[in-house]
Amino acid sequence: MYAVIETGGKQYRVEVGTELEVELIDAAPGQAITLDRVLLVADGDESTIGRPLVADAAVSAEVLRQIRGEKLISFKYRPKARSRVKKGHRQDLMVLRITDVRLGSKSAADAVRKAEADARSERQRLEEAAARQAAADAELAAKLAKSAAAEEKPKKAPAKPKASAAAKTDEPAKKTTRAKASADKAGAADKPDAADDKPDAAEKPAPKKTTRAKKDE
Numbered sequence: 010m011y012a013v014i015e016t017g018g019k020q021y022r023v024e025v026g027t028e029l030e031v032e033l034i035d036a037a038p039g040q041a042i043t044l045d046r047v048l049l050v051a052d053g054d055e056s057t058i059g060r061p062l063v064a065d066a067a068v069s070a071e072v073l074r075q076i077r078g079e080k081l082i083s084f085k086y087r088p089k090a091r092s093r094v095k096k097g098h099r100q101d102l103m104v105l106r107i108t109d110v111r112l113g114s115k116s117a118a119d120a121v122r123k124a125e126a127d128a129r130s131e132r133q134r135l136e137e138a139a140a141r142q143a144a145a146d147a148e149l150a151a152k153l154a155k156s157a158a159a160e161e162k163p164k165k166a167p168a169k170p171k172a173s174a175a176a177k178t179d180e181p182a183k184k185t186t187r188a189k190a191s192a193d194k195a196g197a198a199d200k201p202d203a204a205d206d207k208p209d210a211a212e213k214p215a216p217k218k219t220t221r222a223k224k225d226e
Contacts, residue, residue: 010025010050010051010052010053010110010117010120011024011050011051011110011117012024012048012066012068012110013047013048013049014044014046014047014048014068015046015048016032016044017031017032017033017034018032019031019032020048023068024107024110024117025107025108025110025117025118025121026106026107027106028104028105028106028107029104029105029107030102030103030105031102031103031105032100033075033103034072034103036103037072038072038074038075039072040071040072041069041070041071041072041108042070042071042072043067043068043069043070044067044068044069044070045062045066045068046062047059047062047063047066048061048062048063049063050063050066050110050112052112052115057112065113066110066111066112066113067111068107068109068110068111069108069109069110069111069118070105070106070108071105071106072103072104072105073104073105073106074103074104075102075103075104076101077099077100077101077102078099078100078101079099080097080098080099081099081100082095082097083095083096083097084096
């Protein structure tokens with residue numbers, strides 16, 4: 010909802026929260042004033058045009074501070090008369106903040122407060138939903154971390170049965186006897202037979218005759 014007002018010979022388009030600089034008004038800073046010269050009021054698709062003013066319409070404003078505008082230079086020159094006049098001017102202004110626009114029973118300030126309350130409640134609802142979701146996510150993450158830690162634990166190997174002391178003492182003795190038997194077998198296999206080493210009697214060479222025997226013959 011907005012309105013077009015007239016003050017100080019100028020027209021301004023205003024709505025709730027608008028700050029504007031107008032010509033100097035007889036009011037002190039912090040004072041609330043009412044601007045009743047309303048030329049137009051528009052609310053959504055509906056608009057009311059004044060002829061010249063809108064009936065039952067008013068704009069409330071708060072005076073913030075009094076300031077001076079930018080310097081304006083006024084220069085007058087009269088040719089062939091050696092006349093030159095230069096002046097500076099700063100206009101006194103008043104800064105206003107619009108607090109309400111009313112048309113009959115309608116109030117823009119009430120609509121703005123209602124919209125802010127709805128937005129606040131909606132934001133609060135979203136924040137609560139986000140907090141619940143974050144808590145649920147944290148709980149799920151904790152459960153997953155716990156299950157992962159349980160799976161990473163190494164499984165214990167089954168305990169081996171302890172052998173008795175007698176079995177331990179007999180085992181090296183058995184090993185030595187087995188090693189000795191295997192060594193004997195290997196030696197017997199490598200040793201040649203005695204019968205094979207002796208030459209046969211038939212194969213013995215004939216004894217050689219000596220020189221003495223040859224002489225006797």
